[in-house]
Amino acid sequence: MSFFGFGQSADIDIVLNDADTRKKAEHKSEDGRKDKYFLFYDGETVAGKVNVNLKYPGKRLEHNGIKIEFVGQIELYYDRGNHHEFVSLVKDLARPGELTQSQSFDFEFTHVEKPYESYTGQNVKLRYFLRATVGRRLNDISKELDIVVHTLSTYPELNSSIKMEVGIEDCLHIEFEYNKSKYHLKDVIVGKIYFLLVRIKIKHMEIDIIKRETTGTGPNVYHENDTIAKYEIMDGAPVRGESIPIRLFLAGYELTPTMRDVNKKFSVRYYLNLVLIDEEERRYFKQQEITLWRKGDIVRKSMSHQAAIASQRFESSSHPEKSPTQEIEENS
Amino acid sequence: MSQPTVADTRRLCSKPQDLTDAYGPPSNFLEIDVFDPQTVGVGRTRYTVYKVRMRTNLPIFKLKDSCVTRRYSDFEWLKTELERDSKIVVPPLPGKALKRQLPFRGDEGIFEDSFIEERRVGLEQFINRIAGHPLAQNERCLHMFLQEESIDRNYIPGKAYVWECCG
DSSP states (O other), X not given: OOXXXXXXXXXXXXXXXXXXXXXXXXEEOTXXXXXXXXEEOTTOOEEEEEEEEESSTTSOEEESOEEEEEEEEEEEGGGTTOEXXXXXXXXXXXXXXXXXXXXXXXXXXXXXXXXXXXXXXXXXXXXXXEEEEEXXXXXXXXXXXXEEEOOOBOOOSOOOOEEEEEEETTTEEEEEEESOSEEETTOEEEEEEEEEEEOSOEEEEEEEEEEEEEEOOGXXXXXXXXXXXXXXXXXXXXXXXXXXXXXEEGGGSOOOOOEEEETTTEEEEEEEXXXXXXXXXXXXXXXXXXXXXXXXXXOOOOHHHHHHHHHHXXXXXXXXXXXXXXXXXXXX | OOOOOOOOOOOOOOOOOOHHHHHSOOTTOEEEXXXXXXXXXXGGGXXXXXXXXXXXXXXXXXXSEEEEEEEHHHHHHHHHHHHHHSSSOOOOOOOOOTGGGSSSOSSOGGGOHHHHHHHHHHHHHHHHHHHTOTTGGGBHHHHHHHHSSSOOTXXXXXXXXXSOOOO
């Protein structure tokens, strides 16, 4: 701010070239508000314009250079001063000089690597943003535009079920089974609990989804546990030989993909916690990690389907097209 | 043309339950009654005793049906032993009622019928909560309290496993 006389100033505006067509995704901010941001994937180009609008028309704006940066950074809340940048790209838009009128600068960051998903958590934040800066002697003028990045995966080749017999000696033996170990964010957990031995008086049973955010390394590791969901699966006292089914739809809960050791700074992992409560409110539990992954919005046709389409062109056209092997198209 | 494939949410296969398991007695039967309060002794040395009857089918208890006589201080002894030796949070006992033991009260003090009934209920709740706890069931003091005629205060505290582990 110039206190002496009317120093020229400017507003900066960053506009993406595909602002009309690009999808937006909702992302919760640190204070809990949900906002929408432009959604990008790994490898996509980030291109647009930086509009520098002079505040007082007719007056010149002297500057030390105009640039735009694309930044991906991790911010640990207990160490706010230090941002760990894992992506840092810069494009110079103008050499030091002066602007006599409002001007627009094109930029393009081609096929930018975005290796991690955007994440705002209890103790850590990972974000991507564009930052346009007009450098000046005393104070720069800058503007940031946050974007959201989603990391996509495909159906894992190996996705074994989880099946285990656990218990307390002579007291309680159960066998639990979950149909997969890796679930996508709109998936369904299908499972069952089989009672082998019940010598305690059980009142009910629930399954919880627990998110554990781990920050720090070595001796300064900190875990933050958050129970995302509690879902009662049984009310009443079971006896030996009973099987209790589990069917838990994940789409209703606020989940992120599993993030393991992101940039060696933090992890976000998910656990299923099976809890049995007896008549005296004593809790018996078994925790099991599951891997969550994000399925793409992209429709992919398998080779056999494409062959089916091709062959149908030579058949009579009264048969409706069947697509048993088609990938799901879903909206996130 | 893209049909969303629906996730398979059918139940996992499970063994049908044996009818004897379904309709037989549950393996967790445990009931303890605290009843029949009686005043014993004379004058200043009077005290109240209760019958403690346990019926169970849990294998960890040697007797499936036992009945013993206990007084309030025996319950206090059990609470102390469990607090020291086991890792459990022991539930509270009904109060000691020291005020009731002061002289010059208008009523029968600790021999008042309503007080005895209140205490009986509290002791019954206490012992049922403890006896159902898997960790408390491991303690010898609990078995002695419930199933032996008298409490040997000089006993050697320890675990009540039917078979000792070797190695």
